[in-house]
Amino acid sequence: MLVFVDLVAAYAAEGFAVSTGLNPTAFHNLHSVPFTWLVRDGVEVADGLGISLPEIYLLECLAVVQPAESILVIGNSFGWSTLALAIAQPQARVVGLDSAADRYSLEGLELTARLAERLNLHHVYPVRGTSPEDIPATVEERLDGRIDLAFVDGYHTSQQIVAEYRALRPFLTPTAMVLFHDVQYTGLQSGFDTIVEESGWQGTMLHATPSGIGFLTNEPSPALARVIAAFATDPSALEVVRKKGERFHAEFGS
């Protein structure tokens, strides 16, 4: 299946127009335009935006190099990332956990179930629950007590993601991958640094993701290491871009 194309078609069939991957300079430099917006009858419906197009591509790359059996998404919202993972990894059980903290996320859990059916994905479980408290029971009940891939995108504070990591840790398989969405975008670097230090695992900032995903894993295979390196961006290339940005800022302001 074609993850992005199939997602857009499925949401359209439920009455949602999708905007994603837009260029901020064409939209008044609004930082959030590369993310996914769901619009119904001309109104933006999800408070928390969905993952961006390059991030969907990242999930597809991970599915190719390291398929998972058990996937947990914290922060289901309207199901965009949950279903992207489920399409990319149809063999896996995928739980989308959401506390319904956002205005529309209860409706989002119901929508996720309908879309999973529409997409013939039979191992998607949208679950109402609060992270980190409900992680252990959810993982035991729905994922046989193991996590191969966790996608953390719920409440965005450093304290919260550290607490979430601690709740996930007992269930992580030795080769598990944990993706912390929005680390750069919402300023979670200190929380991510704490997690990397506590875990002793390899933590990498994936600069080529619009939200700045913090990626955590332990001793990646060569194939996974290549994916991580590509999305991290070569440090010498980053330096060139950074310097050019500094010069541009000095000359023209932001």
Ligand SMILES: C[S@@+](CC[C@H](N)C(=O)[O-])C[C@H]1O[C@@H](n2cnc3c(N)ncnc32)[C@H](O)[C@@H]1O
């Ligand atoms: C940014 S949105 C998630 C977007 C989603 N991952 C996607 O790509 O479509 C954040 C979601 O996290 C949920 N949330 C906030 N705090 C939470 C918590 N403590 N436990 C579970 N879900 C939470 C909100 O209700 C909201 O739906």
